[in-house]
Amino acid sequence: MASDTPAAGGARRAAALEEAVLSGLPTAIAQLSGLVRIPSVSWDGYDPASVAASASAIAELARATGVFDSVEVLRAPMTGPEGGGELGHPAVLATRAARNGRPTVMLYAHHDVQPQGDEALWESPPFEPTLRGDRLYGRGASDDKAGVATHLAAIRALQEVTGGDLQVGLVLFIEGEEEFGSRSFPSFLEQQRERLAADVIVVADSDNWSTTVPSVTVSLRGNAAFNLTVSTLDHAVHSGMFGGAAPDAMLAAIRLLATLWNADGTVAVDGLATFDGIDAPDFPADRFREESGLLDGVQPIGGPDGSRYGQMWFGPSITVTGIDAPSVRDASNTLVPTVRVRISSRVAPGQPAGEAFAAIERHLHANVPLGAQISIADVDNGEAFLVDTSGWAFADAKAALTDGWGAEVVEAGIGGSIPFISDLVRVFPEAQILVTGVEDPDTRAHSPNESQHLGVLRRAILSEALLLSRLDERS
Known part of the structure; x- marks a missing residue:
């Protein structure tokens, strides 16, 4: 009789994990649906009790795994000029000490969500999880409550397969204000430094190449966002009486904003850098048009021959994400004295925000223009990040993703930002940081009709369970 080899034992364990993930998938979907029903918007002006309810629900789910030595809901003071020492939204921190020299892994996700926006643009209520085809729709269904569900389901699967004899150390850290700028994140790290310390940090808040091909994120752009106020008049006046002579704030704001871009839409601001340390793959024009939702005839920024992934991953961008001005419904024949806009810039890796x-x-x-008065407030900067791909944890993650998805992993940049990663690097410089995710190109995070592809969810859970299994056996 042939002796049992490590490879054979590993294959049996992987098969058992796959079976455990599949049998536990209905529970994971049910728990995700329950979390989506909680409108945990962390922005000012929304009920903070919903964020607290979301944290409490996740803490109960963590306790129910029976894995953790400690599960707590905690808050920390916000930092920066807007913080003023006020406590931030609640986070969940659950810990289990490593056994027998095994490494400790921190599993990060966030349970707060973006506002739902115009409900008329949703095909189903934003906080009522709705299954259509192979996608679960609802605000936060993917970003990032699916990340929470993935961590919990992967832990349950590994617990089942090991018979509860886990050796790997676990830190489950579910933040409550990522969508609001992680304003208490730095102080939370300082307060809980010892309990959060880990050899490997998995940030489950990113994208995948497609619904059938995984990716692991190797670069993230930074961000620089702020409010710009443009004023030209002491008070509003009749547009018929003074129009054509007195410049209104809308005129000045439009002219000023237009200077931020060249005619082809590329940024026209001196001093914004582009990162050229990694070659970006080709983004076929038809796929880009489909995934971005470009209307017929609309040309992409930079013209038809631009490097789309290069622009999105390694170049700067400037976007006006909001305007405070009279609505069309409330429009009157008036010269507007003041206009306020929110400007969001993405910053190339390598350039400080x-x-x-x-x-x-x-x-x-x-x-x-025109001698207008301008002021800038509510500045929110976040640093870019380049992943160190040379560590053993990165190799383990790629292997787990390949096995869990049955497809080769794409090393991809992401145009979005996860600014708190720079805080993790500062506080835990020796930790290996992995950025994974449960999203896909049609997730529509932050947009109406956000959804989670359930096939992606299953594969993400299995991949994380396989990674935790590797760490559970690594000395």
Whole structure:
């Protein structure tokens, strides 16, 4: 009789994990649906009790696994000029000490969500999880309550297969204000430094290449966002009486904002850098048009021959994400005295966010039209991040993703930002950081009709369970 080899034992364990994940998938979907029903919007102006209810629900789910030595709902003071020492939204922290020299892994996700926006644009109520085809729709169904569900389901699967004899150390950290700028994140890390310490950190808040091909994120852009107020008049006046002579704030704001871009839509601000340390793959034009939702005839920024992934992963961008001005419904024949806009810039890896913000600020002051008065407030900067791909944890993660998805992993950049990662690097410089995710190109995170592809969810759970299994056996 042939002796049992490590490879054979590993194959049996992987098969058992796959079976456990599949049998536990209905529970994972049910728990995800329950979390989606809680409108845990962390922005100012929304009920903070919903965020607290979401944290409490997740803490109960963590306790129910029977894995953790401790499960707590905790808050920390917000930092920065907008913080003022006020406590941030509640986070869930659950810990289990490592046994027999095994490594400790922190599993991060966030349970707060973006506002639902215009409910008329949703095909089903935003906080009522709705299954259509192979996708579960609802605000936060993917970003990032699916990340929470993935961590919990992977832990349950590994617990089942090992008979409860887990050796790997676990830190489950579910933040409550990522969508609101992680304003208490730095102080939370300092307060809980010893309990959060880990050899490996898995941030489940990113994208996949498609619904059948996984990706692991190797770069993230930073961000520099702020409110710009443009004023030209002391008070509103009749547009018929003074129009054509007195410049209104809308005129000045439109002219000033237009200077931020060239005719082809590329940024026109001196001092914004582009990162050229990694070659980006080709993004077929038809796929880009489909995934981005470009209307017929609309040309992409940079023209038809631009490098789309290069632009999105490694180049800067500037977007006006909101305007405070009279609505069309409430429009009157009036010259508007003041207009406020929210400007969001994505910053290329390698450039400090403060440096990028300063470049945009200089540009705005240098291009003010008609002597208008401008002011800048509510600045929110976050640093870019490049993943160290040389560590053993990165290799283990790629192997687990390949096995869990049955497809080769794509190493991809992401145009979005996860600024708190720079805080993790600062506080835990020796930890290996992995950025994975449960999203896909049609998830529509932050948008109406956000959804989670359930096939992606299953494969993400299995991949994480396989990774935890590898760590559970690694000395």
